Structure formats: structure tokens, C-alpha cells
Amino acid sequence: MKRRFDLGNAAYYTLNGAILTFLLAPIAIVTVFALNPTPYISFPPVGVTWRWFDKFLSSPEFMDAFWLSFRVALAVLVLSMLIGGLCALALARGNLPGARLLTAFFMSPLMLPAILTGLALFQLYLILDIGRPVWGLIMGHTLVAVPYVLRTTLAVLHNFDRRIEEAAAVHGATPTRVFFEVTLPLIQPGVMAGGIFAFIVSFDQFPISLFLVPPRGETLPVVLFNYMKFDLDGAIAAASMVSILMAVSVVVLLEKVIGLKAYVKL
Amino acid sequence: MADVLRPRRTAVSPIAWALGPAILLFIIFFIMPFGTMALLSFLSGNPANNPNVFFTTRHYERFFGDSLYFEALVATLRIGVITTLASLLIGYPLAHWMARIPSRLGHALLLMAVIAPMLTGIVVRTFAWMTLLQDRGVINQTLMAWGLTNEPIRLMYNEFGTILALVHIYVPFMVLTLTGVIGRIDERLEQAARNLGANRVRAFIEVTLPLSLPGILAGSLLVFALSISAYVTPFLMGGTDVLTLPMLIYQQVGASFNMGFAGALGIILLGVSLVVVIAYNNVLGRFAGGEKMA
Numbered sequence: 308m309k310r311r312f313d314l315g316n317a318a319y320y321t322l323n324g325a326i327l328t329f330l331l332a333p334i335a336i337v338t339v340f341a342l343n344p345t346p347y348i349s350f351p352p353v354g355v356t357w358r359w360f361d362k363f364l365s366s367p368e369f370m371d372a373f374w375l376s377f378r379v380a381l382a383v384l385v386l387s388m389l390i391g392g393l394c395a396l397a398l399a400r401g402n403l404p405g406a407r408l409l410t411a412f413f414m415s416p417l418m419l420p421a422i423l424t425g426l427a428l429f430q431l432y433l434i435l436d437i438g439r440p441v442w443g444l445i446m447g448h449t450l451v452a453v454p455y456v457l458r459t460t461l462a463v464l465h466n467f468d469r470r471i472e473e474a475a476a477v478h479g480a481t482p483t484r485v486f487f488e489v490t491l492p493l494i495q496p497g498v499m500a501g502g503i504f505a506f507i508v509s510f511d512q513f514p515i516s517l518f519l520v521p522p523r524g525e526t527l528p529v530v531l532f533n534y535m536k537f538d539l540d541g542a543i544a545a546a547s548m549v550s551i552l553m554a555v556s557v558v559v560l561l562e563k564v565i566g567l568k569a570y571v572k573l
Numbered sequence: 574m575a576d577v578l579r580p581r582r583t584a585v586s587p588i589a590w591a592l593g594p595a596i597l598l599f600i601i602f603f604i605m606p607f608g609t610m611a612l613l614s615f616l617s618g619n620p621a622n623n624p625n626v627f628f629t630t631r632h633y634e635r636f637f638g639d640s641l642y643f644e645a646l647v648a649t650l651r652i653g654v655i656t657t658l659a660s661l662l663i664g665y666p667l668a669h670w671m672a673r674i675p676s677r678l679g680h681a682l683l684l685m686a687v688i689a690p691m692l693t694g695i696v697v698r699t700f701a702w703m704t705l706l707q708d709r710g711v712i713n714q715t716l717m718a719w720g721l722t723n724e725p726i727r728l729m730y731n732e733f734g735t736i737l738a739l740v741h742i743y744v745p746f747m748v749l750t751l752t753g754v755i756g757r758i759d760e761r762l763e764q765a766a767r768n769l770g771a772n773r774v775r776a777f778i779e780v781t782l783p784l785s786l787p788g789i790l791a792g793s794l795l796v797f798a799l800s801i802s803a804y805v806t807p808f809l810m811g812g813t814d815v816l817t818l819p820m821l822i823y824q825q826v827g828a829s830f831n832m833g834f835a836g837a838l839g840i841i842l843l844g845v846s847l848v849v850v851i852a853y854n855n856v857l858g859r860f861a862g863g864e865k866m867a
Contacts, residue, residue, distance in 0.1 A: 336711060340704055401589030430836065532809075550693060
């Protein structure tokens with residue numbers, strides 16, 4: 308009896324170990340290639356070099372794309388925090404009829420294929436004949452980023468006790484004062500966590516950008532994608548490493564700001 | 574008590590105005606674009622530069638009249654279904670472990686292991702799989718070095734490679750959805766079954782599995798909706814062997830500049846996705862008592 312018990316456990320952990328390896332190995336392998344000196348993918352690695360990072364950092368094509376992605380993501384961070392934060396407040400505190408349906412509506416860009424959102428925006432800009440301005444790209448990213456802020460902010464709003472606000476009001480605070488001194492500080496972590504997530508979602512956003520990037524200014528994922536169609540050298544791995552490091556810092560930041568747990572309630 | 578504290582229950586509060594910016598954003602950049610897409614799918618040309626456009630259903634007729642397009646739809650759905658099933662098989666054990674692990678640190682580490690790949694872009698992760706599965710990739714080079722095979726095995730530029738990479742990209746969504754549901758199942762139910770003589774496997778199949786059904790359905794619908802709309806991964810991993818609807822859509826815009834047909838393809842993919850999303854919301858609503866959003 309005892310023996311079979313252990314065998315079951317061993318199988319369980321072996322299986323889970325294999326799954327974890329499957330999840331993390333591709334990311335580990337990118338690190339290996341970013342540091343491997345041979346121009347083409349070769350395994351096992353033969354040494355350690357920084358030349359791919361040099362190539363990435365000194366290539367105007369990559370760096371322009373990196374900074375464009377970064378600026379777009381910053382704009383999306385600010386816009387989605389503002390729009391999503393306000394929207395969450397209205398949905399949770401506005402006593403709106405049909406608030407649940409409205410919430411589902413504002414969450415829906417997450418559920419619809421992003422490539423369709425890209426195509427639809429592209430066609431709208433085409434019909435309006437406005438070309439492909441950077442602000443058009445930013446608005447497309449913001450549309451998809453707002454649901455993230457909405458989700459985290461709503462989670463915080465539902466979890467905190469409304470009586471705190473009422474207590475402040477009972478003690479003579481005006482509604483404005485209650486808002487700025489009680490409500491806002493309380494929902495701030497939710498809005499910020501959503502904003503950080505919006506930043507990374509925008510930075511990595513591909514399908515919408517594919518349709519909306521300005522002809523002479525492409526974002527990093529689009530440049531990487533175009534480069535990968537023809538070439539698979541260490542520069543891609545180095546660029547990927549930069550993205551991964553950014554993602555890891557975001558995970559750590561999220562854990563610090565609000566705790567991952569509150570955040571992954573899908 | 575609560576009624577005394579909140580007498581004004583029905584009146585819409587002024588804070589509802591905070592919805593304004595979001596409504597504006599969604600009307601201009603969500604409803605209008607999708608409306609344009611639907612409109613263009615029924616027009617013979619672009620009304621912005623062509624005064625002689627007329628309404629037509631020819632884009633839809635073209636889709637249903639040519640087996641190539643229909644096969645792309647079937648391939649898209651097939652890849653979606655297989656990706657979903659594989660994600661479920663791989664995601665369930667991990668979700669179970671995450672939900673049941675007693676140590677808080679262990680839980681946090683597992684959570685990070687699941688979320689870190691999620692935050693790494695799709696292009697980057699597809700690149701990682703290309704380095705692994707190419708003819709000169711890690712797996713083939715290792716197999717050849719060990720003398721297990723003389724020539725590279727074709728691991729990518731086919732549906733297999735596409736699905737493998739898609740599973741990797743979407744399995745975290747499955748794990749997170751399942752963990753929440755499994756975590757809410759009382760562990761004592763399983764213990765009770767085992768005390769009554771069921772072995773571990775039977776206790777799992779008869780107790781835990783049925784109770785986690787809402788999570789299985791919700792996670793599956795989510796992964797399915799995501800994988801039928803993937804573009805990068807099928808394009809890079811599938812080579813010429815794989816043609817899916819999202820690839821066709823981009824082709825129509827990038828190469829043929831046929832906005833009407835691209836719109837029709839978009840509407841068809843949207844229809845498929847909407848069915849999935851509505852089913853998803855219904856399933857979540859039924860099992861979670863309507864508390865979940867989207």
C-alpha cells in the first residue's frame with residue numbers, strides 16, 4: 308500500500324516537472340542563443356559573447372523600433388489607466404442599470420481576435436483616409452489595454468469595504484474630498500497594476516501593430532517578425548532577451564505593487 | 574441595517590459620467606471599425622476613392638464557392654480544437670499542483686513560472702520554438718549527434734510544429750483558469766472518497782474531475798478563441814503547409830489589397846469567435862453565478 312502511494316506521487320511530480328520544463332525551456336534556450344557566438348543556431352553552445360547584444364544595441368533599425376514600442380507603450384499606459392480607471396469607477400459606483408452587460412462590453416476586446424481588431428481599425432483609417440498615424444496605433448493598443456486596467460481596478464473596488472467611504476462622508480467630508488482622499492488611494496494599486504500590464508501588452512502587441520504600424524516606423528515585434536522571415540541569428544535572440552528581461556521585471560514589479568494573486572483572477 | 578445606510582439605491586450617481594472617455598474610445602475605435610469591416614464585406618470596392626461602388630455578396634460567395642478557403646476554415650478549427658485538447662491535458666496537472674500545493678512560496682514560484690512565459694511576446698516565443706524544432710535546431714542536432722537519426726526529422730513547417738508552439742503560448746491561460754476552479758473544490762471531498770475505499774485515480778475521476786468541469790469548459794473556450802485567431806505562429810511555424818483564416822486575412826490586405834474579401838473573411842472569423850465568446854460567457858455565468866466578467 309505504502310509503495311504504490313509513493314509511485315503515484317513520483318508519477319505526479321515527474322509529469323509536472325516535465326510540464327514546467329516544457330513551459331520554461333524555450334525561454335532558457337533563447338538565453339543560450341543570445342550568448343552563443345556562432346552566427347547560426349548551433350547546439351550545444353560553444354562559448355559566451357556579447358556581440359549579439361552589441362548588434363542589437365547598435366542597429367538603428369532595432370533601436371528605432373525599440374524606442375517607438377517603448378513610447379507607444381508609455382502612452383498606452385497613461386491612457387488606459389485614465390480611461391480604464393474612470394470606467395471601473397463608473398461601473399462599480401455609478402448605480403448604472405445594466406452595469407454587468409456594460410462590463411462585458413468593455414472587456415470584449417480581450418476576447419475578440421486581435422487580428423480582427425487590427426484589420427477593422429486599418430479599414431476604418433483607410434475609409435477616413437487618415438493614413439497610418441502613430442496616434443492611430445496608440446488608440447488601437449489602448450482599446451485592447453483598457454480591459455486589463457478595468458479588470459484589476461474592478462477587483463480592488465469590489466474587495467474594499469464601501470463603509471470606509473461612508474464613514475468619511477458621515478464625518479463631514481465632501482464627496483470630492485472622499486473621492487480624492489479615500490477612494491483614489493484605495494484603488495491606486497489596482498489601476499497601477501493594470502497599467503503595468505497594459506504597458507507590457509502594448510510593448511509585445513503584434514496583430515494590431517501588423518496592420519497599423521506607420522510605413523517607416525515599425526514597432527519591435529513587427530521588426531523582429533520581418534527579420535525572422537529571412538534570418539535567424541543571435542541578434543533576434545538578444546532582442547528577445549531584452550523583451551524577456553522586461554517581462555520578468557514587470558512580473559516582479561506586479562508582485563511588489565499588488566501581489567500576483569489578486570491579479571490573475573481571470 | 575444596510576438599507577438604512579444606503580437609502581439612495583436606484584438613482585444613477587453622477588460618478589457614472591466617468592464612463593464617458595471609455596464610451597468615446599469604444600465607439601470610435603471599436604464599434605466604428607467593426608462596422609466598417611462589416612460594411613466593406615458587402616461592398617464591391619472602397620467608397621473613399623471609388624464613386625461607383627455597389628452592394629454585393631460576392632465576397633461571401635467567393636469564400637463558400639472555393640474549397641481552398643473552406644479548407645482554411647477547417648484547418649483553423651482543427652488547429653484550434655487540437656491545441657485546446659493538448660492545452661487541457663498539459664494544463665490540468667499543473668493547475669492541480671498549483672491549487673493544492675501547501676507552501677505559499679511554492680505557489681508563488683509556480684505562479685511566476687506560468688506568468689513569465691505569458692508576458693513574453695508571441696514573436697519571441699515563436700522564435701524560441703523555431704530554434705528548437707528547425708532542421709538544424711536543438712532537437713535535431715542533438716538527435717543526430719547521438720546517432721539516433723541520420724537526417725533531420727521534420728518537426729516544424731507543418732501542423733505539428735504550429736500546434737506545439739500554440740499550446741506553449743496558450744497553456745498558461747488554461748492553467749490560470751483551472752487553478753481558480755480546482756482551488757475552490759474542498760480537498761476533504763477527495764479524502765472522503767479515499768476513506769470510503771476509492772483509490773487515488775478513482776477519487777480523482779469521480780470527485781475532482783466532475784467538480785472542475787466549469788473550469789475545463791471556461792479554459793477550453795478561452796484557449797480555442799485565442800488559437801483560432803493566431804497569426805504569427807502558424808505563419809512562421811507552419812510554412813507552406815499550414816493556411817489558416819488569419820493568414821488568409823493578412824494576405825488579402827498585404828498582397829492583394831482586397832478590402833472587401835478581407836472584410837468578409839474577418840466577419841466569418843468574427844462569427845466563429847462570437848459563438849465561442851457567447852458560449853464562454855454563458856458557461857461562466859451558469860457555473861459562477863454571474864459574478865465573473867467577460
